[in-house]
Amino acid sequence: MTDIARVATQTSDAPMLTLPATRSIPAGWRVIGSREFTEHILSVRFIVLLLVLGLAGVLAIYAVAGSFRDAASAIAAEATKSLTGRPVSVFPLLFTQSPTIPGISGQSFPSFAGLVALLGPVLGIAFGFDAISSERSEGTLPRLVSQPIHRDDVINGKFVAGLAVITMILAAVIVLLSRVGIIRLGIVPDAEVVFRLVTWFLVAAIYVAFWLALATLASVVFRRAATAALVVIAFWLILTFFGNQIVSVAAGYLRPVPSGATATETLANVRMVADLGRLSPITLFTEMTQAMLNPMVQSLDPFFTDPTRRAFATALPYSQSLLLIWPQVVLLLAGTVICFAAAYVSFMRQEIRA
Amino acid sequence: MASTPVVIRTRGLEKRYQRDDGTQEKVAVRSLDLDIRQGEVFGLLGPNGAGKTTTILMLLGLTEPTSGTAQVLGFDPLRDPLQVKRHVGYLPDNVGFYGAMTGRENLRYTARLNGIRDDESEATITDLMARVGLPDAGEQPVETYSRGMRQRLGLADVLVKDPAVIILDEPTTSIDPVGVVEVLELVRGLARDQGVSVLLSSHLLHQVQQVCDRIAIFVAGDVVAMGTVEEIAASQQRGTQVTLDIGADGDVTAVGEVIRAVPGVASAVIDPQDRRLWTVSVLPESRSAVLSALLVAGHTPWLVRDRGMELDEIYQRYFAATPAAVQEPAA
Numbered sequence: 001m002t003d004i005a006r007v008a009t010q011t012s013d014a015p016m017l018t019l020p021a022t023r024s025i026p027a028g029w030r031v032i033g034s035r036e037f038t039e040h041i042l043s044v045r046f047i048v049l050l051l052v053l054g055l056a057g058v059l060a061i062y063a064v065a066g067s068f069r070d071a072a073s074a075i076a077a078e079a080t081k082s083l084t085g086r087p088v089s090v091f092p093l094l095f096t097q098s099p100t101i102p103g104i105s106g107q108s109f110p111s112f113a114g115l116v117a118l119l120g121p122v123l124g125i126a127f128g129f130d131a132i133s134s135e136r137s138e139g140t141l142p143r144l145v146s147q148p149i150h151r152d153d154v155i156n157g158k159f160v161a162g163l164a165v166i167t168m169i170l171a172a173v174i175v176l177l178s179r180v181g182i183i184r185l186g187i188v189p190d191a192e193v194v195f196r197l198v199t200w201f202l203v204a205a206i207y208v209a210f211w212l213a214l215a216t217l218a219s220v221v222f223r224r225a226a227t228a229a230l231v232v233i234a235f236w237l238i239l240t241f242f243g244n245q246i247v248s249v250a251a252g253y254l255r256p257v258p259s260g261a262t263a264t265e266t267l268a269n270v271r272m273v274a275d276l277g278r279l280s281p282i283t284l285f286t287e288m289t290q291a292m293l294n295p296m297v298q299s300l301d302p303f304f305t306d307p308t309r310r311a312f313a314t315a316l317p318y319s320q321s322l323l324l325i326w327p328q329v330v331l332l333l334a335g336t337v338i339c340f341a342a343a344y345v346s347f348m349r350q351e352i353r354a
Numbered sequence: 355m356a357s358t359p360v361v362i363r364t365r366g367l368e369k370r371y372q373r374d375d376g377t378q379e380k381v382a383v384r385s386l387d388l389d390i391r392q393g394e395v396f397g398l399l400g401p402n403g404a405g406k407t408t409t410i411l412m413l414l415g416l417t418e419p420t421s422g423t424a425q426v427l428g429f430d431p432l433r434d435p436l437q438v439k440r441h442v443g444y445l446p447d448n449v450g451f452y453g454a455m456t457g458r459e460n461l462r463y464t465a466r467l468n469g470i471r472d473d474e475s476e477a478t479i480t481d482l483m484a485r486v487g488l489p490d491a492g493e494q495p496v497e498t499y500s501r502g503m504r505q506r507l508g509l510a511d512v513l514v515k516d517p518a519v520i521i522l523d524e525p526t527t528s529i530d531p532v533g534v535v536e537v538l539e540l541v542r543g544l545a546r547d548q549g550v551s552v553l554l555s556s557h558l559l560h561q562v563q564q565v566c567d568r569i570a571i572f573v574a575g576d577v578v579a580m581g582t583v584e585e586i587a588a589s590q591q592r593g594t595q596v597t598l599d600i601g602a603d604g605d606v607t608a609v610g611e612v613i614r615a616v617p618g619v620a621s622a623v624i625d626p627q628d629r630r631l632w633t634v635s636v637l638p639e640s641r642s643a644v645l646s647a648l649l650v651a652g653h654t655p656w657l658v659r660d661r662g663m664e665l666d667e668i669y670q671r672y673f674a675a676t677p678a679a680v681q682e683p684a685a
Contacts, residue, residue, distance in 0.1 A: 012360070012389050014357065014358060014359055014360045014389070014391065015359050015360070016359060016360050016361070016363060016425060016427075016428055017359035017360065017361050017392050017427060017428070017518070018427060018428025019427045019428060019429075019437075019441055019518060021429075021434075021437050022437060022440045022441070022469070024469040025436055025440060025468075025469050026466070026467070026469045028467060031463070031466045031467050032467075035452075035463055039452070039454065039455075042454075138450040138451070138452070138453065139446070139448050139449060139450025140450040140451060140452060141450075142416075142444075142446035142447075142449075143444075143446055143449055143450065143451075143464075143508075143511065144467075145416060146414055146416065146439055146442075146444035146446070147439060147464060147467040147468060147515075148436040148437070148439040148440040148467065148468055148469070149436070149439075149467055150435075150436070351417065352411065352416050352417065353407065353411065
């Protein structure tokens, strides 16, 4: 065929124009991360979430502090009954006590820690659900990856930016609430309480990072941002509202409690409920909150959490509380890493072109 | 010509996709040998899904070739993608920008990704915005831009990094006709004045013909022809004959008889689309004899068109020959 011959004559042995290697190529994830960060903090979702979490938090703390003064002495009395005679600060209880608001019967309003458990996923989802899919739908992804960056810079930069924004919101709200607490209660937290609060803040950051990683994974897998958001929100709702029921049913099947069950069988069932529950990041976070913000919690084993079964009414030192939550920290961190790794791998394997 | 250095060289570059059922392979690009010289405007011409974009992505290291090699400015896109991407500006098909950011901010972001400091990029950005015809739109958010303005901004975006090679994928699809002329003029100017090499993909034949020094015609992953427009046209004339469209005064049948009587005319048929015209196959050296015969017979020609030289014809011929390939969507 004449065409083939024609094609062959078009190639030549001319030398190649070789450019020297450029050395000043920046770390792409930093440039991408800083742009994402700027865009996040100027976005409507940032302002809305900061306001919601801040207002709800202030309301919770304010209400708790109001009823706290009376209860505080009782709690403090119980807390100081420790064998060591060490006084225990009631300050962290500000974050864990559910307020009783006048005019509303029962404990209908969650504590601040409860709010974080509930709204943390929303934070993570809000800053992750369209991370990659928006770049695809806007048509910016091919332009971005044709710049001198590695492909993983895109997903790394976005994850870091999302995490930075989320920890910023959390830190701002916690500092704000501590101030409100200090002024309302007149209690200044001591060093141990500060350690506990900082640790709890880090744990909350990991908790939100888990949801951010999950949302990022959804944004890689699903082409449409709306689909990704719906799927992750559905997952969150199921865990929040039906998680306990699902766990009880599963535990009842695996470790049945027949009528006239022995104590051993009942205990096996209770332990199974606890173990299965720990598959949910929400349960993990709740347990860590309990142990870190309330030094009177000595064990996360369901058999021992009942105060009447407590061996000694003793407050744990910070290091022991940290030891108590360590398995939960590792589990939650592992879940986060797995989600992010899945997002990373599937993003790297995707074709740039739709 | 031979002394002009090459900026992009591929040998046996090939990309095959596995089909979903895993039994069959689809060839997106087949054994491509390409040499693009410095300062040249090279056109990749072909319908959508013919392998143009896949070729471009392989050159940028954004997709891995199944076999074969590519070299861009002395770098291997697979092993040194960052170096390639630092020196090659790529304007993707349907380019997108961050809508909430202004035009200038978008360009500044690209500059940062290329390691260019803000104080260094400011003047370049002002200059580029003027060159692409958006001197006053720089401070507007891109979401207020029309598609044509985005395409122009895309061109500025490609030039921010001061590239040695630019690759434009369907650069004119969403620009109005006046804008197309401007954009193509800009592209030509870059190649002519700054020695930038341009690889331009398009399915629009006339634009490619207008601006490109050489072209490659892609059909279903194969390069079926490569060279200057004239070279391709010459290679496509069947045998030694050329095809002319002739229209002349007087009775159409009588005109046909005069044409057929000229020695060297192989065939003459009435054009089915325009029944006033004759489509004539003739030896090149007999073309003038046909015209003088018509004049002598009193049939003054009012239209003579040499089909052999029209790329349109070649283009149509290739695609007509492979209808299945044209209809098949991209992988």
